[in-house]
Amino acid sequence: MKLTIFGASGGIGGQLVRQALAGGHDVTAVVRDPARLEVRDAGLEVATVSDLGDLAALLPTLAGSDGAISAVGPRGRKDGPVASTATRGILRALEASGVRRFVAVSAVPVGPIPDGDSFVNRRLLLPFMGALLRDLYADLTAMELDIRSSATDWTILRPPKLVNSPLTTTYRTAVGANVPRGYSISRADAAHAMLAALQNPATIRQPLGIAY
Numbered sequence: 699m700k701l702t703i704f705g706a707s708g709g710i711g712g713q714l715v716r717q718a719l720a721g722g723h724d725v726t727a728v729v730r731d732p733a734r735l736e737v738r739d740a741g742l743e744v745a746t747v748s749d750l751g752d753l754a755a756l757l758p759t760l761a762g763s764d765g766a767i768s769a770v771g772p773r774g775r776k777d778g779p780v781a782s783t784a785t786r787g788i789l790r791a792l793e794a795s796g797v798r799r800f801v802a803v804s805a806v807p808v809g810p811i812p813d814g815d816s817f818v819n820r821r822l823l824l825p826f827m828g829a830l831l832r833d834l835y836a837d838l839t840a841m842e843l844d845i846r847s848s849a850t851d852w853t854i855l856r857p858p859k860l861v862n863s864p865l866t867t868t869y870r871t872a873v874g875a876n877v878p879r880g881y882s883i884s885r886a887d888a889a890h891a892m893l894a895a896l897q898n899p900a901t902i903r904q905p906l907g908i909a910y
Contacts (some may be wrong), residue, residue, distance in 0.1 A: 701896075702763045703799070704750065704788055705770035707734035710803055710846065713889035714767055715742065719864075719909045721893065726759050750784040756791035765799035765896050766792060767888075772834055779833075782840040789848045799902075800850040801892045804838045806858045807831075808875050809905055814878040823881075842905075855892050855900040856910050857883045865890060872907035874901055881908020 701718055705711040706727035715737050718725050720733040724741045745759045750770070760766065768788055785802065785860050794798055807827055813819055829887050845852045858880045863884035870877045895901040 699764040700762050702760050702766040703729060704728045704766065704768040707731065708769050709885040710860065710889050712737065713767055713857065713886045714892060717889055717893055720765070726763065728759050743864045746876070751788055753794060756787065760791055760795040761796050763797050765801070766797055766830065767892055767896065768802040771783055772801050779837040779840065782837050784832035785841045786844055788852065789844060792850055796857065798851045799896060801853045801855065801896050802845060803888065804842055805835065805855065805879070807835050808838045808842055809856050809876045809907070811824035812872070812876045812878040812907070813839060816879045819879065848887065851902045853895045854905045855888060855895065856905055858906050859886045860885050860888065861906045869908055869910050874904050876907040877909040883908050883910060
């Protein structure tokens with residue numbers, strides 16, 4: 699497959715690029731600063747786009763793509779509505795280019811608490827994180843609403859706490875729901891799940907929960 703990866707220089711984005719290339723895919727990595735992407739491969743094209751709202755700049759990155767993946771998101775609490783703003787631009791470019799398959803990353807607190815979840819998650823962790831990072835999750839909620847109302851064949855990954863541990867490929871997923879009693883997932887395994895979802899018809903127009 700030929701894939702376009704947005705936010706390719708971030709924690710999940712870099713993993714997406716490496717794993718996609720290792721899987722034999724051709725990749726167009728869309729970044730703001732190419733120096734931050736420390737990957738070189740014959741199957742990799744790096745596209746520098748400073749503004750994901752620039753339709754003219756985005757369209758060439760999607761030429762011939764079979765699917766697009768977005769790992770775009772804020773790096774901190776003060777970054778503002780990064781995910782929703784960037785995703786609106788990506789969705790416009792997907793519509794204009796005719797690329798339908800789209801996988802994006804969100805977060806567990808945007809979805810409902812699943813049946814059988816733990817007391818810690820229901821009463822402590824999720825309410826605390828929701829209050830502490832209210833603006834971040836409001837941004838992701840707006841992003842999800844835009845994706846859901848789009849014409850794309852979308853999948854939205856909702857990971858819990860992201861950690862920098864190695865790829866295991868051993869994790870739990872739930873199509874259409876969050877994973878109960880899930881507390882963390884590595885960025886490497888989140889990327890693995892996004893690539894797997896891209897080729898799984900059961901995840902189309904569904905949120906996808908993930909956790910260890």
